[in-house]
Amino acid sequence: MLSVPASRPNAYTGSPIDRAGSRRDDADWIAQAIADPETLFAPVWRSRSLMKGVEDGHPEAVLLTGAAAEAVRMAGGPWAFLGMWEQRPVFAVDCSAAEDPLPLLPDGMGGFIDLRQVAGLLPAGEASVLAHARGLMHWRTRHRFCGVCGHECVPRSAGNAMQCTNCNAQHFPRTDPAVIMLVVREGRCLLGHSHRFPNVAMYSTLAGFVEPGESLEEAVRREVMEEAAIEVGDVLYHSSQPWPFPSSIMLGFHAEGLSDEIRIDPEELKDARWFTRDQLRDPAAHGFSLPRVDSIARRLIEDWLEQDA
Numbered sequence: 001m002l003s004v005p006a007s008r009p010n011a012y013t014g015s016p017i018d019r020a021g022s023r024r025d026d027a028d029w030i031a032q033a034i035a036d037p038e039t040l041f042a043p044v045w046r047s048r049s050l051m052k053g054v055e056d057g058h059p060e061a062v063l064l065t066g067a068a069a070e071a072v073r074m075a076g077g078p079w080a081f082l083g084m085w086e087q088r089p090v091f092a093v094d095c096s097a098a099e100d101p102l103p104l105l106p107d108g109m110g111g112f113i114d115l116r117q118v119a120g121l122l123p124a125g126e127a128s129v130l131a132h133a134r135g136l137m138h139w140r141t142r143h144r145f146c147g148v149c150g151h152e153c154v155p156r157s158a159g160n161a162m163q164c165t166n167c168n169a170q171h172f173p174r175t176d177p178a179v180i181m182l183v184v185r186e187g188r189c190l191l192g193h194s195h196r197f198p199n200v201a202m203y204s205t206l207a208g209f210v211e212p213g214e215s216l217e218e219a220v221r222r223e224v225m226e227e228a229a230i231e232v233g234d235v236l237y238h239s240s241q242p243w244p245f246p247s248s249i250m251l252g253f254h255a256e257g258l259s260d261e262i263r264i265d266p267e268e269l270k271d272a273r274w275f276t277r278d279q280l281r282d283p284a285a286h287g288f289s290l291p292r293v294d295s296i297a298r299r300l301i302e303d304w305l306e307q308d309a
Helices: 027-035 066-073 124-142 216-228 277-281 296-307
Strands: 040-045 048-052 079-085 088-094 111-113 153-156 161-164 176-185 188-194 206-209 232-243 248-257 269-276
Touching: 027 088, 040 066, 040 079, 040 124, 048 124, 066 088, 079 124, 088 124, 124 232, 176 216, 176 232, 176 296, 188 206, 188 216, 188 296, 206 216, 216 232, 216 248, 216 269, 232 296, 248 296, 269 277, 277 296
Parallel strands: 040 088, 176 248
Antiparallel strands: 040 048, 048 111, 079 088, 153 161, 176 188, 176 206, 188 269, 232 248
16 A cells, blocks of 8 residues: 655644743733733634635634734633744634624624634635634633532633642643544545535545544544444554644544445444545536545545546
8 A cells, every 4th residue: 555645734734823832831921912012812702713805705814913902802701822923922812702792893804704614715824823722712611620620720821721729730721633534445445424414415534533542543443444344454644634623633544445345333424435536536426525625534535536646
């Protein structure tokens, strides 16, 4: 089985931000950065990001400064230091407590949009910054209490950690590893249709979360066997993609299929099939569609196709 290298970076990667971890515990520096009118703030409202130009098909991130940033911060939600972008501090701030945050902002600032709708159109660095802000704010708004003793937690490290007010346990942002794999065999690849897919015609790569005590290669083989009863041999790493929807990192692989007969797990999949390269190059003509362009699933498929170009 030949290795299939990643042809280009995945969406949500390539962040321009220096995370500047050494600054997180410098309370004086953080306070000065927050008060600096040139500091940038990435607002998050109910898991949506502020953008303009969406209706024109040319979306761009809107980062707030000065009075606009202060107005959003006054909504009283969590905030966190993301890092430095071209020598300017960048913070995420959650304004979900406001029923409608747009009146807090000057006219022409755009609107709050689900990042997944436009990530393929955003400049790579902007998509990464918005994904970073979204993922961190999701964790902050949902980790208010200690998982050890149940008491309230307070933010530490400029919002990048939480500490229990009772037992002093430290809690850090959670990222759940998930393997996603294109299984290939004799010029065909295995794709499945999940009950969860909103697009009834879409077929995508198989995927699943890594279990405790399991290597990534073992997770690939287990998930494929559980979902489609296909035996897997070699497993080759391709690339990774942050997927803060809400808190995963997708670890992408190409895997060698050793058997042909598909037996799906009806709890996991509605259907699974082997597809040829010709079918994948013209999915509409064969009655199905491929995953969204910003997904690592699509990249795994496209890079495998290009290998035979």
